[in-house]
Amino acid sequence: MTPSRSATTTDPSDAERVIRETISRVIAGVNTLSDSGPGWTRPSYSDLESKAHALIEKEALALGLEVSRDAAGNLFARLAGQDRTAPALFTGSHLDTVSQGGAYDGQAGVAGAMALIAAFRAGNVLPPMDIVLTVTRAEESVWFPVSYIGSRAYLGKLTAEELDAKRVDTGQSLAAHMCSQGYDPEAVIATKAPDPAQFLEFHIEQGPVLHAAGEAYGLVTAIRGGLRYRSARITGQWAHSGGTPRADRADAVVAFSDLVLAMDRIWGEMQEAGDDLTVTFGRVDAATSAHAMAKVAGELEFCVDLRSTDLSVLERADSHLKTEIARIESERSGIAFSLGAQSRSRPATLSRPMAERIARGAARFGEAPRRMSSGGGHDAAAFAVAGWDSVMVFVRNWNGSHCPEEGMNEADLVRAVMAVHAALGNDWQP
Amino acid sequence: MTPSRSATTTDPSDAERVIRETISRVIAGVNTLSDSGPGWTRPSYSDLESKAHALIEKEALALGLEVSRDAAGNLFARLAGQDRTAPALFTGSHLDTVSQGGAYDGQAGVAGAMALIAAFRAGNVLPPMDIVLTVTRAEESVWFPVSYIGSRAYLGKLTAEELDAKRVDTGQSLAAHMCSQGYDPEAVIATKAPDPAQFLEFHIEQGPVLHAAGEAYGLVTAIRGGLRYRSARITGQWAHSGGTPRADRADAVVAFSDLVLAMDRIWGEMQEAGDDLTVTFGRVDAATSAHAMAKVAGELEFCVDLRSTDLSVLERADSHLKTEIARIESERSGIAFSLGAQSRSRPATLSRPMAERIARGAARFGEAPRRMSSGGGHDAAAFAVAGWDSVMVFVRNWNGSHCPEEGMNEADLVRAVMAVHAALGNDWQP
Missing domain, CATH: 3.30.70.360 (Alpha-Beta Plaits)
Incomplete structure (x- = not known):
């Protein structure tokens, strides 16, 4: 059967079920992989981070996506869209955690992106452009004193000096840790910047703003440096x-x-x-x-x-x-x-036009997400600084961040993914 | 040869040499016994503390003193005096240290007491009353949350509850640590308070007062609780x-x-x-x-x-x-x-009459030691609280306390011991 060319033919209730099930399965799966508690610990460039990437690769292959890895071990899984020449929408997050972190930071963004793609697959609908599930390495800068390691490696921004940074617990260099996970620091240094495209990251809010306001999700238009x-x-x-x-x-x-x-x-x-x-x-x-x-x-x-x-x-x-x-x-x-x-x-300014498009998708469900700033740094900042149109969708979290008690209702993430899904079926291209 | 009955027959220059050599040898010997640096570490009721006690016992036996230990492992070495029925003068200090402590806290007091006795032995002179070298256990309360463990055990003041206190590094109880060094916590509990006598402790000043004033030693008449x-x-x-x-x-x-x-x-x-x-x-x-x-x-x-x-x-x-x-x-x-x-x-008031007597000894060398308070707690406080006439002689220290950098000039301690030696040859009995 040839996929339909219009996303609007997906039954919203089917999409919602697929999104909900995917989110739940991916988060639970990733969270089986952790050092001893309390909370969850997957250090940057650790075996545990690699195992989490392998789990997502398996999910992506099951969805029939085209999987690849770059020299730094970032994972990409591509769903073909209607216009294969249009700038793709990269979407995802990271799977490393701080020491004794929570169940959602990073995990939820990967799960949301996977759910978005799964909803298109389940509806047998092509998105307007390629969507690339993007799972970065080493976003949590508590391990190496370097920001956005994986995404900046992909974007051709990582320096030889940064590859010499030592992981705080092992004392081994970033380059050595990349090698130990089977990746190639020399090729990372030689990486050329790819043509800018679009980047979208779902993430729990790391502060209490949405929770205090009683709002399920919001659209991030700036990231603190x-x-x-x-x-x-x-x-x-x-x-x-x-x-x-x-x-x-x-x-x-x-x-x-x-x-x-x-x-x-x-x-x-x-x-x-x-x-x-x-x-x-x-x-x-x-x-x-x-x-x-x-x-x-x-x-x-x-x-x-x-x-x-x-x-x-x-x-x-x-x-x-x-x-x-x-x-x-x-x-x-x-x-x-x-x-x-x-x-x-560096502080980063995100894309207001992308936020507008998602807001129009949200409006189809009667929702009007606020525009807000991100206090925490995120991979989306690295993409924005590299000239990509970049946006984040924050999901409310009522129990702190970078701690075992992080709280997120998966139903809130489902609503955020539904809004993006609807936006992509609408009038995504500017 | 029968010992002379008058201390004044000791040649002061001989006494000074014996005091100087004894102080130097005892401090150096004890300081060969330490955990890894920086500084010196001999935890309370550790093998290292026991080895330091054994070293002092060997010195005491070489001087022909009568050596004994109590149930808590405090070491006593008695030199007979002219009046064996008079209340003895107990003098000494402890050999445990804080973690990464200095070369003098405790050690100097044991060395000074040993030197005082050695001076009497060398002069073949009897002191007016028995002098008892007193080497306590476990004075540094950083290890167990209990003050003056050794001296309070000897004084019959240690409680069963205190014997249950855990050492901060090992988590083992005080009773267990006593047993592991060959001592008897049940007998400690059953210990009756001995008849009060006199106690004298040489110790480095733990603050900068004497150093700032350019004074070699001072007489302590109160101890902070x-x-x-x-x-x-x-x-x-x-x-x-x-x-x-x-x-x-x-x-x-x-x-x-x-x-x-x-x-x-x-x-x-x-x-x-x-x-x-x-x-x-x-x-x-x-x-x-x-x-x-x-x-x-x-x-x-x-x-x-x-x-x-x-x-x-x-x-x-x-x-x-x-x-x-x-x-x-x-x-x-x-x-x-x-x-x-x-x-x-508990804060403790020390004996002004004992301080007066030492000051009269000091006057023979043209010295006028100040009266001062002690900021740190010391075994002398436990003896004072138990009703003993108790006094301390502080020696100047220019480089902090409870740290590897503690500074003491052994010549200052020699002067302090000389003053006490002279006082005992004078008119010690009240």
Whole structure:
């Protein structure tokens, strides 16, 4: 039987069932693959990440898609569309997780993309252009101090220097980890940028905005970039807790607390003035074998993560950070900060036209998703920065992110995929 | 040859040489026994602590002293004096260390006591009363959450509940550790308090006061007690660093910083008002596998250590701590503190008459040691609280305490021991 040339002939209730079943099966399948809990742990370029990719490949082959991998191990599975010469719609996400992460970050985007394609297959309908299920590697930058590794490798942006970055747990380089999973770092370096096409990523919202508003999904038109110091350190003077007078102390814990409260105050002021910003000290280590209840801390290590949709805001926040550090060093004798290496990811502007088209699909179900910013970085940012038309669909999540408790109702993701499916049957091409 | 009945017949230059050589040999010998560095680590009731005791026993036997051990493994080595019925002078310290501690804390006190006895032996002179070299076990309360374990065991004060305390690194009970070193926790519980006698402890100053004043040693007439929470915890809400607005956060790191700065301010105010106090947050752990650069911290563990010579000041500082915690919990939605178990050591008043006698010995060398308080807790506090006349001699230290960098000039300890030696040849008995 020749596939119909119009998506509108798919029975919406059939599509909904296929989307629901695919989402449920894919998420459950991927989540059988994890290091010990709590939560789910699939490090970037680990055997577990590779196994998750293999599971998706199997699903894609069962749908009759054309499967390929690039030199970095990104997985692509192509469904032919009506116009094979039009820029394809790449859609997907990643399958690595932070340590002790949740059940949905990444997984839900791969499942949503697979469900979108499955709905076309089940309806025996051709989408207007090729749709390419895109499963990236190594999106979670907690493992290697490099942003969007897989998608930037595909886009020909990864540098030799970045391939030298060490994974925080193993100490092995990104290149070595790629090799150990059967991929080719030299070919990654030689990768030329592909012609820009379109990219769409379903993802749980990593904040509470949609949940608080009682909305199932929203359309993301900007992604915050980051400016980070992953291995900052304070040195002071080790001293006896009871024997050292207040005036004679150089206490790394007190100096750190001073910086945290100062930056929290500055964040409040900048936000008040209309700046888009987050400030986070997510990791604090004054708990080595040298630290003890009866000792004034002479050392402390910490991370700081600044994020904004606006590069100039990031620069200003970074400048405030350095000014506060200088103040603390001058006020607190014996205290010295070392911020260590800075890493960055660029803020990205996504495609408002793509968001408009999805909104028109949503309107067919009486839904009017809000436009919003993403606080977290996502592969969609890498595609947007590389000149692709790129958009994200956020699904509400009521229980934090990058944690075992992430909460997503699969029915919300079904509604988001239905909206995209309808949009593609509508008037997708600009 | 019959020992002379007068200590004054010892040639001071001979005594000084014996004291200097003994101090140097004992400190160097004990410091060959340590876990891997930096610094020196001999945990309480470890094999290393037992080996250090064995080394001192060998020295004591070589001096012809009468050696014994009690049920807790404290080591005693007695030199007979002129009046065998007078209350003996017990003198010594401990040989365990904090993790990655220094070369002098404890060691110097044992070496000084040994040197004092060696000087009498070398001069073939009897001290006015018996002198008992006293090497306690387990003084450093970082290992077990119990203060002055060895000395309180000897004094008949250790409770069955305290014997159940777990060592922080091994998780094994104090009783189990005593057994593993060949001692008898049941006999410790049954120990009756001995008749009070006199106790003298040489120790490095754990603060910078003597060093700053350019004084070699001082006489301690009070010891701060402590009020501690060793396993306090803050719970907040794990969240994505970039995706969670400021108003929606329950950030354990920010809440902790708030408490640290508030207590630092209160400490300043109480000190201004004349209260004797130290406030220390020496260990902060937001560095578990669940913590990451890209996550708002949903948990943080910490220690807090309050010290004062005045019990009522400790109670007021503790009350301030709880008031600040209540304020932070009410101001910061989603934040909850749990202080966990409180442990205490009592402030102790030492013997001014003993200090006077030592000062008279010091005067023979033209020295006038200051009277001062001890910020750190010491075995001398346990003896004082048990009703013994107890005193400490502090030796200047220019480089912090409970750290590998502790600095002590052995010549300063020689001067301190010389002063005590002279005092005992003078008019020691009240």
